[in-house]
Amino acid sequence: MPEKTFHIHTIGCQMNVYDADLMANALMAMGYRPVTEPEAADLAIVNTCAIREKAEQKVYSLLGRLAGLKRQRTTMRIAVGGCVAQLAGKRIQRRAPYVDLVFGTRALERLPELVRRLDAGEGPLCDVAGGEGVMEMDGPRQAVVQPRVSRFVTIMQGCDNFCTYCVVPYARGREMSRDPGRIVAEVQDLVADGAREVTLLGQNVNSYGNKEGLCGFAELLRRVAAVEGLERIRFTTSHPKDLSPALIDAFACIDRLCDHIHLPVQSGSDRILARMNRRYGRQTYMDLVTRLRAVRPEIAITSDIIVGFPGETEEDFNQTLDLIKTVGFDGLFAFHYSDRPGTPACRFTPKVTLGVKRRRLEALNELQNAATLARHRSLVGTTVAVLVEGASKRCDQLDPHGGEAIQWTGRTSSNKIVNFSQPSSTEVPPANVGDLCQVRIEAAFAHSLLGVRAPEAVGLKGEACHAA
Ligand code: SAH
Ligand code: SF4
Ligand code: F3S
Numbered sequence: 001m002p003e004k005t006f007h008i009h010t011i012g013c014q015m016n017v018y019d020a021d022l023m024a025n026a027l028m029a030m031g032y033r034p035v036t037e038p039e040a041a042d043l044a045i046v047n048t049c050a051i052r053e054k055a056e057q058k059v060y061s062l063l064g065r066l067a068g069l070k071r072q073r074t075t076m077r078i079a080v081g082g083c084v085a086q087l088a089g090k091r092i093q094r095r096a097p098y099v100d101l102v103f104g105t106r107a108l109e110r111l112p113e114l115v116r117r118l119d120a121g122e123g124p125l126c127d128v129a130g131g132e133g134v135m136e137m138d139g140p141r142q143a144v145v146q147p148r149v150s151r152f153v154t155i156m157q158g159c160d161n162f163c164t165y166c167v168v169p170y171a172r173g174r175e176m177s178r179d180p181g182r183i184v185a186e187v188q189d190l191v192a193d194g195a196r197e198v199t200l201l202g203q204n205v206n207s208y209g210n211k212e213g214l215c216g217f218a219e220l221l222r223r224v225a226a227v228e229g230l231e232r233i234r235f236t237t238s239h240p241k242d243l244s245p246a247l248i249d250a251f252a253c254i255d256r257l258c259d260h261i262h263l264p265v266q267s268g269s270d271r272i273l274a275r276m277n278r279r280y281g282r283q284t285y286m287d288l289v290t291r292l293r294a295v296r297p298e299i300a301i302t303s304d305i306i307v308g309f310p311g312e313t314e315e316d317f318n319q320t321l322d323l324i325k326t327v328g329f330d331g332l333f334a335f336h337y338s339d340r341p342g343t344p345a346c347r348f349t350p351k352v353t354l355g356v357k358r359r360r361l362e363a364l365n366e367l368q369n370a371a372t373l374a375r376h377r378s379l380v381g382t383t384v385a386v387l388v389e390g391a392s393k394r395c396d397q398l399d400p401h402g403g404e405a406i407q408w409t410g411r412t413s414s415n416k417i418v419n420f421s422q423p424s425s426t427e428v429p430p431a432n433v434g435d436l437c438q439v440r441i442e443a444a445f446a447h448s449l450l451g452v453r454a455p456e457a458v459g460l461k462g463e464a465c466h467a468a
Helices: 014-029 053-072 082-088 090-095 108-119 168-172 180-192 217-225 245-253 270-275 282-295 314-327 354-377 463-467
Strands: 005-010 043-048 077-081 101-103 125-127 150-154 197-201 232-236 260-262 300-307 331-336 383-391 407-411 417-421 436-444 449-453
Touching: 005 014, 014 043, 014 082, 014 108, 014 150, 014 197, 043 053, 043 082, 053 077, 077 082, 077 108, 082 090, 082 101, 082 168, 090 101, 090 125, 101 108, 108 125, 150 180, 180 197, 180 217, 197 217, 217 232, 217 245, 245 282, 282 314, 300 314, 300 354, 314 354, 331 354, 354 436, 383 417, 383 449, 417 436
Parallel strands: 005 043, 043 077, 077 101, 101 125, 150 197, 197 232, 260 300, 300 331, 417 449
Antiparallel strands: 383 407, 383 436, 407 417, 436 449
């Protein structure tokens, strides 16, 4: 029988990207082969996100497209995984009857069995039952979806915080942490496979291990940092209410911990933060920023903001703008508030109109874009350490030195994207994926920096990135 093929389309957060690689590895162990286009797939998986209405709508438009492909190739099977699958279950198949399989966030470990049943002619199938938390996979795994040098490692599943707007506790279930030994072993396997950087993932990494009585998150960071061959560690997401002195101290003590923290604030108004059930106030947040900068002055701080939460007044919104100006973020992800069925905020009034949400989002983005660009411009003329992730997609950008056409892309320790060229005329050895290169920044844009490889040598363990 010829080899079967699969394609995974992933929407949503890094946790879904991590899960996509788990799915891919499980399917490859069954003899399936990944393909880059759904047209060529015997099994097309949509890995879904339910965080905002728009993300959910995207699922159904993608499914519509896949239905068209399936009409042309009737042997094709369509599967829906991830957070929408978990929440909507069989309702997906009622709305899109051509979907052969729905599997929830806790059904990952049963995917091989479910696919075997599809292959045997069974279906449609739906599995949104419970499970053991993060799926454990023994031994090495391939990077199918993620860049090989920079990999995600989910350290905990679910969330117990129940922010009033958020669907994640329902879509991902209760918080469960993985065993630290398994996490370290996984990082060792990833390094053996070429990873130089890992990002530890959880909805609230600060509470890692609390429930299970495992080591705390700061200790986990120390254990992961000790893995030989690893240059950099990142983590996300850190909830301000649980950001402990031990974690702040980790930024002082662990060199390999990158100069970046993503610390979602959501709003600058205490009244709105209370209605969101965030359990911290604006002053607490600003104090955390001060303490982080005291131990790591160069730390980049990014955040998430929701505009137009029910009841948000102009005054509340102005407090958010004021907090943004006071903190000076390196970058922001700002979203319109979106009603999520089943969450408490759905019932909160008064709702903010779409027009007002749009206007507020625009004002906020304008403020932050100018600040981000100013920060990027301040780096022009400096030399930064960049971990090379691959060939740049922006080869069309001019090479200021007229060197070789190839441009590399990577990130600084502070998580800024740098596209750079390799000068042909100097003694600089060619860059390779996974190298930590010194790059002189020559131009700044809204979302990236442009530079040229500098001849300086870089410390073996990435110390240079910290000192840069
Ligand atoms: N666990 C993380 C957030 C994960 S969800 C934390 O607590 O910080 C990522 C972001 O999506 C959130 O930070 C929030 O800004 C946004 N978000 C979540 N629910 C939303 C909703 N109903 N409407 C708009 N944005 C939302
Ligand atoms: Fe959602 Fe809040 Fe949990 Fe983050 S901490 S996933 S925003 S409920
Ligand atoms: Fe979306 Fe689920 Fe992540 S709702 S943001 S994919 S946890």
